[in-house]
Amino acid sequence: MAKVMIIDDSDFDRQMIRKVIAAAARDQEVAFTELPSGLEAVNVAETEQPNLVVLDVRMPGMDGFEVLRNLRSHARTRPLPIIMLSGSDRDMDRLMAEQNKATAYYVKPAKMADYFSLGQGLFKTYLSSSFA
């Protein structure tokens, strides 16, 4: 079983990420942990040890970059693959993600076909090995 942790303040986006990864996994079981903010991210990630963390950038309270820095500063969460999935395509945000050692940075797709492709890519890159 693969484990995915989704940190995003938007119910809709969490649902979409879950949907496209589940679609890519087909019958293989993927467990999702969803957090509407990054406040508990480190604690939950330390316990869950997910195979992939999908992290939004703009969230009220604590933004994605701060959550990323927290995750990268704790020994047990430091090695986790953390991809940032943002509504923003600004170069500045991409740069910030790179500087804070995000594994990858993607812009949230606006079309279902692109969303499904993203789900497949994430599954293949970060989760498929869990089923080998």
Next chain:
Amino acid sequence: MPAFLETILDTHPDMICRYDADLTMTYANESAASFFHTTKQDVIGTNLIDHVPEEQKAGVWGRLAGLSPDNPTSTQLHRLTRRAEPVFILWTNIGLFDGETLTGFQSVGRTVTKEVLLQREVEAKSAMLDSVQQELRAVLDHVPSRIWYKDDKNMILRLNTAAAESMGMAVADVEGQNTYDLFGDAAKAYHDDDLEVIRSGQPKLGIEEAYTPDDGEQGWVRTDKIPLSDTGSDEPRILVVSTDITALKEQEALLKTINKNLDDFAAMTSHDLQAPLRKIGISAELMELEFGHDLPDGMLEYLQDIGKGVEHMRQLIRSFLRFMRESPSGVDLATIDLDTLLLELAEEERPSIEESGGSLTIADLPSMPAAGDLPLLRQVFSNIIQNAVKYRAYERPLQIEISAQSDHQFWVVDIKDNGIGIDPAHYDKVFDLFSRAKPTGSVTGSGIGLALCRRIVTLHGGSIELVPVDENGSCFRVKLCRRRKSG
């Protein structure tokens, strides 16, 4: 009279005469006789009054009658004309008295024409100098900038009213004063700076400083220090011109705030507007994907309409963001060769235009030094040419003609094409954001190209417009400020 004395008097250039009390001439030297156009023998024994024009006789009597034992001497400047030239003679008249009794007169006349003319010239020049100084003072005092004219010892030789007021003093209290006497050691920093300019011989321009007047809020000045070597003085001089730029600074700060707000707005647009739009679009797509076969008649079309609307909105946001990103907030003006830029662009664009059967011609251009930001102006003219290519009329070969001429302080560049043209009713609108020259399904465009062109040209202090053409096509006219050729 001894002969030697007679000789001395006759060879003296002054006119020397003696009269009885009734003005009968008892003596005249050769010079005096010559003045009366006669000889000594003929003039002695005549009466002075007989030599005086009728209208001046009373004056002569009056002047001589005014002499007294206490006040025996008078002088009179006599002007006459000889051979159309003015001649001035200064007469010194002395009453000869025996006690209280007038016994006669002595008159000595000296030609002072040169002296009088010289004095009058000096007076005229002095009056002119006063007038020039007054004029210069008026000019200086009407300049809103503060102007100081100093020497290398920190002495203020001249200053205008604005400068004196900025020091809280009157012009008369400052001129001729040493800044050290006025401000003590505080003057040293300015003096050191002045000396650096004087020694280097290089002007120091655009020094921006904050200042706080005694009774006001903090302001800003921009100062130019210019060494002067052609003042006619051997001493070094410096001209210091200071302009209050407080309003400009405030506008700059406001502009920065506005730009920051625009950046924030762009960031907000990019995320906060896109997020709900993405949600609507994806939801509509999911409804179609997951429930398409169960939807009632017509519902599928509605969903597709939602998708199209979302896509259109997304394109508008993308275009807007591109406009925000590419739209310059200022221009870096330098003297550029507009003719070279146009020729280079024509060379770059010509091959692809000719390859498609079209032509791009450029008229003989004059040398066109202009005030411009080269990369931005390149973008403007490139955009206009690309526009002509994009909106070409496929039933005829594309022709683009570039020409230029001067119009007072502007260079006027015309870029004419024979494309599909633009309805004159839309001439202004095409430069608006998201406006497109012609709604045509076959031509793609974001509708920001000409808006960007207008923004860039406006920032240059120029203009861009469409002008009517005789036949098919469009003519874009760009006006940019001329500059003198540098170097």
